[in-house]
Amino acid sequence: xxxxxxxxxxxxxxxxxxxxxxxxxxxxxxxxxxxxxxxxxxxxxxxxxxxxxxxxxxxxxxxxxxxxxxxxxxxxxxxxxxxxxxxxxxxxxxxxxxxxxxxxxxxxxxxxxxxxxxxxxxxxxxxxxxxxxxxxxxxxxxxxxxxxxxxxxxxxxxxxxxxxxxxxxxxxxxxxxxxxxxxxxxxxxxxxxxxxxxxxxxxxxxxxxxxxxxxxxxxxxxxxxxxxxxxxxxxxxxxxxxxxxxxxxxxxxxxxxxxxxxxxxxxxxxxxxxxxxxxxxxxxxxxxxxxxxxxxx
Numbered sequence: 409x410x411x412x413x414x415x416x417x418x419x420x421x422x423x424x425x426x427x428x429x430x431x432x433x434x435x436x437x438x439x440x441x442x443x444x445x446x447x448x449x450x451x452x453x454x455x456x457x458x459x460x461x462x463x464x465x466x467x468x469x470x471x472x473x474x475x476x477x478x479x480x481x482x483x484x485x486x487x488x489x490x491x492x493x494x495x496x497x498x499x500x501x502x503x504x505x506x507x508x509x510x511x512x513x514x515x516x517x518x519x520x521x522x523x524x525x526x527x528x529x530x531x532x533x534x535x536x537x538x539x540x541x542x543x544x545x546x547x548x549x550x551x552x553x554x555x556x557x558x559x560x561x562x563x564x565x566x567x568x569x570x571x572x573x574x575x576x577x578x579x580x581x582x583x584x585x586x587x588x589x590x591x592x593x594x595x596x597x598x599x600x601x602x603x604x605x606x607x608x609x610x611x612x613x614x615x616x617x618x619x620x621x622x623x624x625x626x627x628x629x630x631x632x633x634x635x636x637x638x639x640x641x642x643x644x645x646x647x648x649x650x651x652x653x654x655x656x657x658x659x660x661x662x663x664x665x666x667x668x669x670x671x672x673x674x675x676x677x678x679x680x681x682x683x684x685x686x687x688x689x690x691x692x693x694x695x696x697x698x699x700x701x702x703x704x705x
Contacts, residue, residue, distance in 0.1 A: 418633045425605055429638055432598040436642025439591030440683045441649040446584040447679050448670055453577050455668040460570055464544040466551065467564040468493070468537040474559050475535040479506045485559040493539055498546045503538045510536065534561055599635050599691055600698040606631055607702060632695040639691030643684045650675060
């Protein structure tokens with residue numbers, strides 16, 4: 409009888425303040441969906457870093473005289489540079505690419521722009537030494553060490569470009585977390601207001617129950633459960649929003665070619681349990697604090 413009474417009181421409270429309950433659920437759902445998007449962004453960025461950094465290279469572009477006269481890197485200056493790089497402790501491999509090979513790669517990259525290929529010839533592209541590092545984080549030392557070597561035109565560090573890309577993605581992730589925080593604050597205020605209104609509308613019944621010996625926990629438990637139920641429903645709705653977003657948008661963008669594909673397993677575990685747990689815990693804490701501050705007698 410006690411359990412059925414508490415359950416009926418929870419249903420009555422949610423139904424009595426239906427507009428505020430719906431607003432609370434929707435706000436919670438949006439904030440948790442943004443939080444889930446941020447968590448997915450963190451996982452995606454980590455996967456991209458591991459994929460791209462594994463193939464990151466430092467390109468040592470050679471001067472025009474070497475590019476024009478040494479197609480196989482057999483002359484002393486080019487051979488010396490190559491041997492010096494290969495003997496470096498931080499270098500895994502060194503591959504020489506002459507002008508013709510560089511132009512063939514250029515044509516593959518820009519095959520959709522034939523007018524650009526027509527305006528470009530092999531003589532426009534320098535020969536280069538493509539250096540793969542054992543530790544991509546040490547690329548800066550290679551750049552500093554070989555930028556001023558004889559025969560070197562410039563040294564291009566791919567990691568710097570990747571760092572700028574990842575910084576942009578981190579900015580998007582932080583925006584998602586910031587928006588989720590703002591929406592979470594709105595959801596907390598709605599939870600607190602809903603509990604206050606619910607407690608005020610049932611103040612007479614609660615007073616009678618207290619007079620006949622009901623404990624404080626027994627009279628306040630329905631209000632606390634209202635917040636928890638609304639938070640759980642909001643979390644489930646937020647997870648559904650993420651699933652719809654994944655199926656309708658993310659799957660067409662994250663195809664696995666450039667961006668790692670987000671699998672349904674990654675969304676359902678651990679993101680979904682985290683969202684549900686965060687919603688239930690925060691709703692319970694907010695409800696408890698509100699009852700302690702508002703319902704004093």
